[in-house]
Amino acid sequence: MARRRLVYEGKAKILYEGPEPETLIQYFKDDATAFNAEKKDVIEGKGVLNNRLSEYFMSGLNSIGVPTHFIKRLNMREQLIRAVEIIPLEVVVRNVAAGSLAKRLGMEEGTALPRPIVEFYYKDDALGDPLVTEEHIIAFGWASQQDMDDMVALALRVNDFMSGIMLAVGIRLVDFKIEIGRVFDGDFQRLIVADEISPDSCRLWDIESGEKLDKDVFRRDLGSLTDAYTEVARRLGVLPRTGAGQAGPKLVH
Template sequence: MARRKKIYEGKAKILYEGPEPGTIVQYFKDDATAFNAEKKDVIEGKGVLNNRLSEFFMTGLNTVGVPTHFLKRLNMREQLVRACEIVPLEVIVRNFAAGSLAKRLGLEEGTPLPRPIVEYCYKDDKLGDPLVTEEHIAAFGWASQQDMDDILSLSLRVNDYLSGLMYGVGIRLVDFKIEVGRVYDGDYQRLIVADEISPDSMRLWDIETGQKLDKDVFRRDLGSLTDAYTEVARRLGVMPKQATHVAKPKLIN
């Protein structure tokens, strides 16, 4: 498929104008970034893995009635998604203490939380995506109270689905982040899961060993990022059971 006009380029993806009105082509790059892009690298095959894994998660969510922007995969690096108006928030769902939460509250990493905690960050790279409260969100008009109720419900449904899915293959879902988009059907607005769901946007630990299978491998120099993502894909059946990582992973269709 011939690419159309580039709409936006971020740290991990490029968005192109889609073939039909109301659609976007989402291209997954091999770029890896951490610490608000202070640490950067290009990791061959990462974009291919994230494209396939995001397809897998989004398709599963659609199947269980959680609406997403995903329409179909186009090739190894691109997928067709529905255009939507992105709510300017990162929605973070935490099941165990890790990352910034562990630092802020002085908790030991891996401490189980009494219940899933949902946090919100304002999407602004220049500001470092600062943590905000519902008071900030209401005051600045980023989302209405009804939106926030719907976002909370949506994020907890995603958490239920992903937690169970990962537990079934021996992986602990420590936390994850999603973005939410608004779509309109006439005068009716609804919220859907947008952007991507991949190991780039999750913390995933092996239940038995505690081995990290997410972008913390890159953040903390713990080994091969593509080996970690390949292991997640293998366990979920996105790659053949006997697969091991090669420079250009061969994924099943």
């Protein structure tokens, strides 16, 4: 097999040149990072779980008319995706006060918000991905007003979809982060959901117990990250069941 050309390597994924023009292969690593990579570890099987979960969420969004970069899963760790021009912003939707929002505003973590709040963060690890306003975004040319309106609309549609499927399996969608990219069909630009949607990029709490089923398990040393992600996958039916209804995933590298 010919050696694939590496396009980009991030903290949790690697992008390779795809088999067709305007495509990429996205590889999910087992690396776990937190606090802008100040805390690092390798969690065996994490990439496999995130690949399967992101496939589940992206396919679901595609099926309801929310455009994403996802084309198909290739194997246990790789997806074929559409190449996009990533807008240098993280789009965060918050339903419940947690993390930096609770700390920044002095709110008790777990406080339900009166409505979903959409925030923008400038993608720059060296700066700690700072919170930015629409004025900053327009002034520095990162996105137009129309882009921001479209990004908010996309983010809220993702929130509706994700909140519903999580609620159905007893999980509260506290907040999540997405990235959005531009694609061009001739001279016409469209914005689509890119990167990944997984427990790495969401806060997920068990509705009954409040147990955390996301990367806060790693951030706060709350137990096994793989067990938490496996529980999300099991509830959603992403992983096969074995024996008496118990999940028995075999993580294949």
